[in-house]
Amino acid sequence: MTDATIESAKRAAAKQAVADYFDPTASNVGIGSGTTIVYVVDAIKETSTNPAIRFVPTGYQSRQVIIKAGLTPIAFDSLPEDVLLDVAFDGADEVDLELNCIKGGGACLFQEKLVAERARKFVCVADYRKKQDRLLTNWPTIPIEVAPISVPTVLRSLRTLGSTKPELRTTLLEKSGPLKTDQDFFIIDAPFDKLLIAEDVEAGKGKGDGSDGTWEVNKLSAAIKGLTGVLEVGIFSGLNGPDAEALRSTDGVKTVTSGQKPVAVYFGMADGSVEVRTATK
Numbered sequence: 001m002t003d004a005t006i007e008s009a010k011r012a013a014a015k016q017a018v019a020d021y022f023d024p025t026a027s028n029v030g031i032g033s034g035t036t037i038v039y040v041v042d043a044i045k046e047t048s049t050n051p052a053i054r055f056v057p058t059g060y061q062s063r064q065v066i067i068k069a070g071l072t073p074i075a076f077d078s079l080p081e082d083v084l085l086d087v088a089f090d091g092a093d094e095v096d097l098e099l100n101c102i103k104g105g106g107a108c109l110f111q112e113k114l115v116a117e118r119a120r121k122f123v124c125v126a127d128y129r130k131k132q133d134r135l136l137t138n139w140p141t142i143p144i145e146v147a148p149i150s151v152p153t154v155l156r157s158l159r160t161l162g163s164t165k166p167e168l169r170t171t172l173l174e175k176s177g178p179l180k181t182d183q184d185f186f187i188i189d190a191p192f193d194k195l196l197i198a199e200d201v202e203a204g205k206g207k208g209d210g211s212d213g214t215w216e217v218n219k220l221s222a223a224i225k226g227l228t229g230v231l232e233v234g235i236f237s238g239l240n241g242p243d244a245e246a247l248r249s250t251d252g253v254k255t256v257t258s259g260q261k262p263v264a265v266y267f268g269m270a271d272g273s274v275e276v277r278t279a280t281k
């Protein structure tokens with residue numbers, strides 16, 4: 001497929017996601033990172049009727065996208081404690097049937113997760129290459145943000161968990177050394193075998209806890225997150241938007257939720273159509 005096909009797939013998906021999930025009167029909107037999000041911002045700009053709307057970026061690149069579009073960014077930590085984002089849009093590197101996502105291809109996973117969890121509705125937009133049944137089908141690795149001093153021990157622990165060849169991500173110009181995140185941390189990319197979802201474990205396709213070499217998405221995410229030195233793992237799983245919202249509405253925003261899964265993912269397809277996967281639980 002040509003680059004033009006991929007770009008028009010991203011644009012079509014972004015347009016439809018914004019038409020379906022962006023309320024033109026919205027006040028606070030999360031904007032993710034990557035190349036697809038640019039089309040989301042374009043579509044929002046055409047639709048918004050609220051001159052006071054503010055956009056919470058997920059890092060440097062995302063903030064630049066907001067500024068270049070002539071929109072107003074607000075830092076995540078400037079949001080009053082009791083304010084939720086009306087909606088947050090982001091890209092994804094791969095999405096499975098349960099709407100679990102791999103993110104962090106652009107090294108922004110930590111702030112992306114903060115923003116996703118703060119949104120009433122988290123919506124992902126991607127092209128057809130990202131639409132898979134299981135994670136680690138086409139996208140090869142799990143991105144993990146780590147404290148620089150912890151790199152050797154985290155690499156070792158990841159190998160113990162079953163990752164064959166975890167590697168520290170370097171800049172494009174390898175001689176410049178490791179890529180630094182917006183937090184001045186490093187990224188490790190860890191390959192694992194294709195991840196199971198809950199129904200695979202129920203069907204006996206593997207234990208999913210690493211003991212037989214298989215990992216279920218949530219279990220692997222928790223195991224990696226538990227390693228000392230890991231700031232965040234690029235698996236967005238756990239409760240989806242509606243569940244997270246229910247928790248929030250009983251306890252308010254102070255409730256810690258794991259609402260990292262999108263309520264919907266819009267895939268721009270190679271034939272120009274848009275396919276939507278929505279959360280069922």
Ligand SMILES: O=C(CO)[C@H](O)[C@H](O)COP(=O)(O)O
Pocket residue numbers: 032033034035036037090091092093102103104105106107108109112
């Ligand atoms: O997770 C991300 C950055 O950390 C991006 O959202 C992800 O890599 C998708 O990017 P693109 O829209 O360019 O395909």
